[in-house]
Amino acid sequence: MRYLLLSLIAVMGCAPEPESQPAHPSEVIAHVVRTIATDSLNTDLRAGLPTVDIGMYLLETDSKRYRERMPLDEVIRRYRLAKDVFGGVGVQLNLLWIRTVSVNTEDLEIESNVMAGQPAGEITNLYEKSRQQRSTLSPEAEAMFEAIIEEDVANARTVYLVGMEDVIMNWYELQADGAWVVRSDPTNALSFPSYTLEERIPRRLRGVITVQNIFKSQKIIAHELGHKLINVSHEYRDISPAHEVDAEGGLMVYGEGTEIAAGAEGRWHLERLMRSPYLYRLEDGEKVYNPDYRESGHYADPIYGSLIMRD
């Protein structure tokens, strides 16, 4: 049950030395084994509507753990649900391809991030906390994604769903005795969102989302796309952003709800989605993207204007 163990590293109220968090980059080489036809998943697309391009990479591996948790038919089923969720608010998902890739390592567990800033102290707002704590993409995650995601001029405007075996997330947690620790948890999927990483991820990799256990929820792909495209954490209507939220109704809380609510009472989720830099419209055959983030893509980036909540 090693995946349920938590490793706790006391940091005594200050940032740990980078060496104190595991990061073992090594050269990763990946190559595409096959491309799976996805045309049937795009037959409903219409020119002129807001659209997001998505590329999907699944692993070609003998790993029993990966194969059991990421079967293709279940991945496609949840991708279709994501299409319905976003289609329901007028945003089309365009699946460019599904490619299977093999990588030159059997070590398919990666750390997602390294904490580079200070524990948040008195700050309670999750997004302000996140800015201070400065989570940064881990070297080993970077090596893995650089190897898998093929170079393309539109890399920074494309979302990539990448199958992974295990992705460990690191975060600061305040203990009852007042000490801060870096806590490490396994994840079922991870969105590497701009509100957390800002520009501390190579620009061409900023669209990456990993999926480790497709069975975690029916809406797992839709929910992770929500982190990336709406650029919010777990929150819904009168529920303030938090690391984990069990609630029904909204796409961005746990539970099976899929609502993308509008207006201040909906925490501007729909309006924020519509400003995502990953959205484009086809005009005369050309993809015209929304304006890019003006600062780093943090929660209150100027592209959102007044579409932000302070609590």
Ligand SMILES: [Zn+2]
């Ligand atoms: Zn989430």
